Amino acid sequence: MSDCNKTNFTNPSxxxxxxxxxxxxxxxxxxxxxxxxxxxAVMGNFTILFIVKMxxxxxxxxxxxxxxxxxxxxxxxxxxxxxxxxxxxxxxxxIDFSACLTQMYFIHCFLVMESGIFxxxxxDRYVAICDPLRHSTILANPxxxxxxxxxxxRGVMLVLPYPFLARQWxxxxxxxxxxxxxxxxxxxxxxxxxxxxxxxxxxxxxxxxRGLDMIFIAVSYxxxxxxxxSLPTKDARLKALGTCSSHLCAILAFYIPVIFSSLTxxxxxxxxxxxxxxxxxxxxxxPPMLHPIIYGMRTKQIRxxxxxxxxxxxx
Numbered sequence: 001m002s003d004c005n006k007t008n009f010t011n012p013s014x015x016x017x018x019x020x021x022x023x024x025x026x027x028x029x030x031x032x033x034x035x036x037x038x039x040x041a042v043m044g045n046f047t048i049l050f051i052v053k054m055x056x057x058x059x060x061x062x063x064x065x066x067x068x069x070x071x072x073x074x075x076x077x078x079x080x081x082x083x084x085x086x087x088x089x090x091x092x093x094x095i096d097f098s099a100c101l102t103q104m105y106f107i108h109c110f111l112v113m114e115s116g117i118f119x120x121x122x123x124d125r126y127v128a129i130c131d132p133l134r135h136s137t138i139l140a141n142p143x144x145x146x147x148x149x150x151x152x153x154r155g156v157m158l159v160l161p162y163p164f165l166a167r168q169w170x171x172x173x174x175x176x177x178x179x180x181x182x183x184x185x186x187x188x189x190x191x192x193x194x195x196x197x198x199x200x201x202x203x204x205x206x207x208x209x210r211g212l213d214m215i216f217i218a219v220s221y222x223x224x225x226x227x228x229x230s231l232p233t234k235d236a237r238l239k240a241l242g243t244c245s246s247h248l249c250a251i252l253a254f255y256i257p258v259i260f261s262s263l264t265x266x267x268x269x270x271x272x273x274x275x276x277x278x279x280x281x282x283x284x285x286x287p288p289m290l291h292p293i294i295y296g297m298r299t300k301q302i303r304x305x306x307x308x309x310x311x312x313x314x315x
Contacts, residue, residue, distance in 0.1 A: 019087045022274040031088035038081040044292025045070040061139040073288030084180040100182040101163040109159040116151035122220040246298035257283030
């Protein structure tokens with residue numbers, strides 16, 4: 001740190017992304033599942049958007065939130081995977097400093113948005129099961145639009161400090177990022193300055209923002225389960241549980257890798273670097289791939305519309 005105080009440093013023009021350190025020889029092989037998962041994510045989420053747009057019976061709160069989730073997943077995966085594949089296939093490791101900060105912003109902004117969308121979907125399920133007669137009144141289209149706007153603005157505003165703080169730090173040690181994309185902590189670690197503000201703000205985002213979202217979701221589902229188990233018949237209980245199962249699976253697919261990656265990155269000092277990088281890629285690639293599969297298989301209306309499209313095309 002003393003060397004930093006004696007020398008004037010400026011922001012670099014470019015960073016170098018290493019890919020997955022220690023697994024460079026396997027980059028080509030690793031690119032195959034990455035490419036397949038990205039293709040499934042893109043096709044699956046565009047299919048969800050297309051079906052909801054074309055099917056008037058799906059124009060309701062649950063499916064509007066599902067469309068927001070699909071758009072968020074498309075942005076998340078597209079923000080990272082094309083650059084990652086260019087590293088694996090063409091050894092294209094350079095990324096402009098401003099582009100790096102932009103990528104960082106988009107990744108974390110849309111992660112926060114996705115977390116907020118899950119809270120909105122949990123609220124929708126709570127109203128649908130606990131107060132079904134007032135569902136269309138409580139979650140009218142103007143209310144859904146306001147919730148969607150609040151989710152977007154929250155993500156946009158809360159993540160703004162990430163690139164602004166990263167831009168003000170001086171960099172001198174190395175311009176090499178041992179990662180496949182510009183992850184916040186990976187970039188901040190290169191700075192020649194006291195970056196505790198960035199680290200503390202990152203922890204705030206993990207525990208206070210996503211943590212609160214998880215608490216809201218948990219409270220909603222406690223009330224939902226209480227309402228379900230008070231239903232008089234087994235068939236009614238199973239039907240009500242079925243309407244929530246896809247949402248619960250999607251929540252687990254999103255939150256488990258995100259929390260695990262954040263905690264291992266900050267506290268898992270003995271964990272190999274390539275494991276950190278692989279997990280960080282998993283939580284940006286696997287949920288966008290799984291979400292359309294989960295909702296396509298578990299949601300009767302979407303599954304029925306998909307079957308109708310294939311049958312109609314065949315005839």
